[in-house]
Amino acid sequence: MQNTLCVTWLGRQPYRPVWELQHTLRRKRAAGTIPDVLLLLEHNPVITMGTRETSHEILLSPQELASRGVEVFKVERGGEVTYHGPGQLVAYPILSLRHHPRSVKKLVHHLEEVGIRVVARYGIEARRDPRYPGLWVEDRKIMAIGIAIRDGVTFHGIALNVHTDLEAFSWIVPCGIRDRGVTSIARETGQQLSVEEIARAWEETFLEVFGYRGERVPLQELLEGEVQPAEE
Numbered sequence: 001m002q003n004t005l006c007v008t009w010l011g012r013q014p015y016r017p018v019w020e021l022q023h024t025l026r027r028k029r030a031a032g033t034i035p036d037v038l039l040l041l042e043h044n045p046v047i048t049m050g051t052r053e054t055s056h057e058i059l060l061s062p063q064e065l066a067s068r069g070v071e072v073f074k075v076e077r078g079g080e081v082t083y084h085g086p087g088q089l090v091a092y093p094i095l096s097l098r099h100h101p102r103s104v105k106k107l108v109h110h111l112e113e114v115g116i117r118v119v120a121r122y123g124i125e126a127r128r129d130p131r132y133p134g135l136w137v138e139d140r141k142i143m144a145i146g147i148a149i150r151d152g153v154t155f156h157g158i159a160l161n162v163h164t165d166l167e168a169f170s171w172i173v174p175c176g177i178r179d180r181g182v183t184s185i186a187r188e189t190g191q192q193l194s195v196e197e198i199a200r201a202w203e204e205t206f207l208e209v210f211g212y213r214g215e216r217v218p219l220q221e222l223l224e225g226e227v228q229p230a231e232e
Contacts (some may be wrong), residue, residue, distance in 0.1 A: 002173065003035070003036065003211070003212055004035045004036070004213050004214075004215055005035065005036050005037070005038055005206075005207065005210070005214050005215070006034065006036070006037045006038070006213035006215055006217040006222060007037075007038045007040065007211070007214050007215065007216050007217065008037065008038070008039055008040070008126060008217055008218070009040050009041070009043060009196065009199055009216075010039060010040065010041035010219065010220065011042070011185065011196075012041070012042045012043070012044065012086060013041050013042075013044070014043070014044045014046075014071075015043050015044065015046040015048070015071060015073055015084065015095075016073070018039070018041065018043070018092070019073070019075065021039070021219075022092055022094065022155040022156070023037070023155070024223065025037050025039075025094045025155075025222060026094055026150060026151070026153045026155050027044075027151075028222070029094050029095075029096050029153045030096070030150075030151040030152060030153050032072050033106050036090060036093070036094060036095045036096060036212070037090070037093070037094040037095075037222060038093050038094070038203065038206060039090075039092040039093075039094070039186055040089065040090070040091055040199040040202065040203065041090050041092075042084075042085075042088055042089060042090060042195045043067075043084035043085060043086075043088070043090055044071075044084070044085070044086070045068065045069055045071070045083075045084070045085040045086070045168065046070060046071045046072070046083070046084050046174060047065070047070060047071070047072045047073075047081060047082070047083055047084075047171070048072075048074075048077070048081070048082055048084065048146075049072070049073070049074045049075065049081050049084075050075065050076075050077050050078055050079040050080050050081075050146055050149055051076060051077070051078060051079075054163055057071070057081045057172055057173035058072065058081060058082060058171070059170070059171055059172060059173070060171045060174050060185075063214050064101050065076065065171070068171075070164050070168075070171070075148075075156070076148045076150075076156075077146035077147060077148045077155075077156035078146050078148065078156075079133070079144070079145070080173075081172045081173060082144050082146065082159065082172070083168045083171070083172055084112075084159055085164055085165060085168055085171055086160050086164070086165075086195075087161070087163040087164040087165065087184070087186075087195060088159050088160065088161050088162060088187070088195070089159070089160045089162055089195050089198045089199055089202060090157065090158070090160075091157045091158050091160075091199075091202055091206070092155060092157040093154055093155075093157050093206075094153060094154065094155055095107075095153065095154045096153050097120040097149065097152050097153070097154065098151060098152040098153075098170055102176040104147065104149065106189070107129075107147065107154065108133055108147065110147055110209050110210055111145055111147075111157070112128050112133070112134070112135055112143075112145070112210050114202065114205045114206050114209050114210075115135045115142075115143045115158065115160060116128075116135060117191075117205045117208075117209070118160070118172050118198065118201045118205050118216060119135070119137075119142065119160075119185060120186075121201060122185055122188075122189050122191065122193070123189060124137060124185065124189065125137070125189050126140070126143070130193055133145040133146075136180075137183050137188055139180045139181060139222060140180065140181040140182060140183035140187075141180060141181070141182050141183065142160065142161055142182075142183050142184065142185070142188070143158055143159065143160045143161070144158065144159045145157070145158050155191035159175070160198065160202070161182065161183065161185065161187075162184060162185050162186065162193060162194075162195050162198050163183035163184055163185065163186035163192055163195075164184050166182050166183070166184060166187065169182040170172055185198065
């Protein structure tokens with residue numbers, strides 16, 4: 001029997017409430033009161049820093065960032081500095097590794113595989129680089145990955161550039177890599193696809209790669225515990 005994955009599309013959201021939401025759902029998943037969850041959304045402009053000290057990789061002053069409406073957060077995911085903003089698909093999988101064992105390495109590999117298959121639908125050949133997690137089109141990064149695990153449950157996730165304003169990446173040293181570029185589906189194809197369309201492709205492909213049975217669930221049902229826990 002396939003495990004159930006509850007999928008929720010949140011639309012465009014500020015960063016902090018969704019970060020807090022991940023922790024709420026993570027705790028519920030660790031307690032076994034909800035199934036695994038996949039959050040799909042796009043963020044308002046924000047720069048996040050991972051567990052390494054990377055404040056020097058933010059190239060604009062706090063005042064310059066504020067004038068552009070960009071927030072900055074230090075968070076507990078792996079990786080270094082990255083940018084989230086409109087036109088970028090963000091996917092946060094809240095998965096129990098205790099009940100559905102898979103190594104962190106395999107988890108990252110699966111997330112990369114989802115990305116490879118999604119962009120291939122639009123004629124883009126993305127590849128892995130063993131030195132850097134994420135996906136690349138030649139020497140241009142199209143998808144970033146940063147995962148955290150607490151109490152055996154994953155949170156944080158991936159950011160796939162759909163039609164993101166790539167100029168924003170010049171405000172930072174993306175993922176600490178100075179000698180490579182950044183790209184998007186729009187840049188590579190000339191197509192202005194919606195983030196929601198790519199989210200549907202991501203959902204379908206995620207279910208296929210991870211072997212889940214998907215169920216679209218309103219967020220409020222998850223928060224109120226109205227979704228039956230997965231059979232472990």
